[in-house]
Amino acid sequence: MVDENEFFRRATLRISSSLKSETALQRAMTYLQQHMPVSGIFFALYDPNLNIGRLLAFIWPPGIDRPKRTFVFPKEYWGWMKNWWDNQERIRIINDISKEEKPLQQAFAAMWPNDTSHITMGLRLEEMQLGILAIFAEGKNRYNESHAHLISLLHEPFAIAISNILQHQEILRLKDILADDNSYLRQELMEITGKTIIGANFGMRGVMEMVSQVAPLNSPVLLLGEAGVGKEIIANAIHYSSKRKNDPYIRVNCGAIPENLIDSELFGHEKGAFTGAISSKRGRFERANHGTIFLDEIGELPPAAQVRLLRVLQQHEIERVGGSEVIPVDVRVISATHQNLELMTQSRKFREDLLYRLNVFPIMIPPLRHRTDDIPALVSHFLEHKSRELGIEQMPSITREAIEQLQAYHWPGNVRELENFVERALIQTKTGKPVEAISFSRLASTSVDHTITPSDQTDESILPMNDVIAMHIKKALAQTRGKVEGIDGAANLLKIHPSTLRGRMRKLGIPYGRHR
Numbered sequence: 001m002v003d004e005n006e007f008f009r010r011a012t013l014r015i016s017s018s019l020k021s022e023t024a025l026q027r028a029m030t031y032l033q034q035h036m037p038v039s040g041i042f043f044a045l046y047d048p049n050l051n052i053g054r055l056l057a058f059i060w061p062p063g064i065d066r067p068k069r070t071f072v073f074p075k076e077y078w079g080w081m082k083n084w085w086d087n088q089e090r091i092r093i094i095n096d097i098s099k100e101e102k103p104l105q106q107a108f109a110a111m112w113p114n115d116t117s118h119i120t121m122g123l124r125l126e127e128m129q130l131g132i133l134a135i136f137a138e139g140k141n142r143y144n145e146s147h148a149h150l151i152s153l154l155h156e157p158f159a160i161a162i163s164n165i166l167q168h169q170e171i172l173r174l175k176d177i178l179a180d181d182n183s184y185l186r187q188e189l190m191e192i193t194g195k196t197i198i199g200a201n202f203g204m205r206g207v208m209e210m211v212s213q214v215a216p217l218n219s220p221v222l223l224l225g226e227a228g229v230g231k232e233i234i235a236n237a238i239h240y241s242s243k244r245k246n247d248p249y250i251r252v253n254c255g256a257i258p259e260n261l262i263d264s265e266l267f268g269h270e271k272g273a274f275t276g277a278i279s280s281k282r283g284r285f286e287r288a289n290h291g292t293i294f295l296d297e298i299g300e301l302p303p304a305a306q307v308r309l310l311r312v313l314q315q316h317e318i319e320r321v322g323g324s325e326v327i328p329v330d331v332r333v334i335s336a337t338h339q340n341l342e343l344m345t346q347s348r349k350f351r352e353d354l355l356y357r358l359n360v361f362p363i364m365i366p367p368l369r370h371r372t373d374d375i376p377a378l379v380s381h382f383l384e385h386k387s388r389e390l391g392i393e394q395m396p397s398i399t400r401e402a403i404e405q406l407q408a409y410h411w412p413g414n415v416r417e418l419e420n421f422v423e424r425a426l427i428q429t430k431t432g433k434p435v436e437a438i439s440f441s442r443l444a445s446t447s448v449d450h451t452i453t454p455s456d457q458t459d460e461s462i463l464p465m466n467d468v469i470a471m472h473i474k475k476a477l478a479q480t481r482g483k484v485e486g487i488d489g490a491a492n493l494l495k496i497h498p499s500t501l502r503g504r505m506r507k508l509g510i511p512y513g514r515h516r
């Protein structure tokens with residue numbers, strides 16, 4: 001004969017013995033095994049609105065496959081499940097699953113072999129349905145009324161335990177959101193203090209016009225251009241001038257995340273989804289909810305992640321890795337690449353349907369060598385910034401010759417290369433005394449050759465045809481001091497019609513009428 005008071009006292013001590021729900025359940029189960037057959041125990045929830053069952057914590061016997069955390073019930077059982085949940089009896093013995101109602105049979109069949117016995121107990125606190133506690137054992141007809149009575153004595157301690165787990169999870173969720181907000185605020189601060197777009201009225205004018213057209217919409221944007229042209233700075237501009245500017249802005253470099261982690265990084269994972277997934281985690285899409293996600297290097301996205309991304313773009317929902325819960329997300333997608341995605345679709349490295357979805361509003365950012373007019377302003381911007389960063393009190397000025405040399409170079413690394421170059425030049429000039437003028441040519445030995453001409457090109461650095469043509473035209477213009485037409489004009493030197501030369505200059509972004 002069991003002493004019920006003693007049973008209650010000892011069981012309650014174990015149920016409340018740890019903050020970790022699984023540890024507490026394990027201890028409770030070990031104690032219950034002294035009084036009845038128990039090979040597994042779990043807390044579960046059912047959300048009638050989403051029609052999803054969820055295991056909050058569980059101890060599973062080694063002989064039965066570990067269950068999925070979430071379980072979506074078939075549509076035809078929704079009404080039945082909701083009714084069952086709302087009017088759940090306090091305690092129920094299930095000794096033979098095949099004799100239960102169809103929806104329950106279906107739910108059980110997804111997790112247990114047919115010959116298992118169960119006791120389930122609905123947990124209510126202050127008239128609120130909190131969840132279910134259940135124990136089970138292998139074999140049919142393992143439980144009787146006295147087992148059920150003992151379990152029912154533990155209703156209150158189990159109900160308090162489940163409510164604690166729920167509150168704990170809510171705290172973790174809020175902590176996560178706060179961390180997001182924090183990084184968002186840091187990000188915004190950086191935008192305010194730093195990144196101005198130079199050339200917005202010159203070489204980047206066309207780009208900025210497109211930014212202002214597309215920013216207020218929710219359409220996906222695809223930024224195209226070589227490495228270092230400023231794709232990220234444009235993505236920032238789109239987000240911060242959109243309606244979503246006060247919501248999260250999450251940036252992901254798809255090429256920097258190992259292939260086996262990218263799915264879980266972007267879409268999150270459930271606990272136990274793979275080795276090392278010791279707790280469930282929200283992915284970057286969930287974190288970006290209501291805001292913008294910037295997917296840099298989109299061409300590096302592996303095929304499985306491409307499928308999931310397509311689903312976000314089409315249905316605005318995600319599924320975490322290892323989960324079956326469908327999570328709605330409202331995220332604007334900006335992507336960027338220096339690769340030719342169309343070519344990649346032909347070799348099946350990139351999905352055509354995905355490209356079609358991303359490419360709603362493409363923006364091509366021209367390389368720096370096609371907007372050499374921006375170079376003086378960019379150099380002065382970087383000189384100012386980097387001088388401040390390096391603690392150089394008197395900002396050096398630049399010689400006109402140095403600027404011209406920089407404009408003649410083809411900048412394969414674009415604005416980033418120019419930025420690094422200015423920084424290197426400043427470091428080398430930093431002698432302690434104020435520097436009046438900075439001539440890049442003297443500093444060039446360790447970095448770039450600024451006066452590269454087509455004949456300087458080695459076999460390893462074959463330039464695109466347009467760049468070679470642009471350099472050749474500039475060379476001719478330099479000889480004619482910028483004059484296009486006439487006997488002493490560049491067109492005559494190049495043996496082409498002046499209007500053809502002007503057309504080429506327009507196309508290649510070579511400015512007119514300047515003394516070179």
Ligand SMILES: Nc1ncnc2c1ncn2[C@@H]1O[C@H](COP(=O)(O)OP(=O)(O)OP(=O)(O)O)[C@@H](O)[C@H]1O
Nearest residue numbers: 196197198199226227228229230231232233415416
């Ligand atoms: N128009 C600009 N005005 C001021 N700074 C710029 C401009 N364009 C680029 N930069 C600076 O140049 C650097 C490279 O730009 P960004 O990272 O945006 O290029 P990217 O095209 O995204 O490069 P990648 O493809 O390599 O990621 C950054 O430090 C950025 O602040």
